[in-house]
Amino acid sequence: MSWYSKAARLVGQPVGVSLVNGQGVTGVLCSISGGNVQLQEYLYQSQFATKQYPYTMVQDINPFPGCAMPGPGPGYGPLY
Secondary structure (H helix, E strand, C coil): CCCHHHHHCCCCCEEEEEECCCCEEEEEEEEEECCEEEEEEEEECCEEEEEEEEHHHEEEEEECCCCCCCCCCCCCCCCC
16 A cells, blocks of 8 residues: 555645446545545535445555646636
8 A cells, every 4th residue: 555655644635536346436535544545526516425445446546736827917807
């Protein structure tokens, strides 16, 4: 579990999780304990779900990078 020590510093942060089956999930890392990774994921509208992934399903956990482009500059109105 080479990802474990890195993930321990990311609790409470938005992360991407690579699973051993080739899928990826994203969300806020809630905890890594008891043999499970708990991730709060966005579902839709204002609904979120906390999901658990066993350590054996996790291949890697990475922090979200910073945005490559700054937000809208002058001349752009608010987004509605």
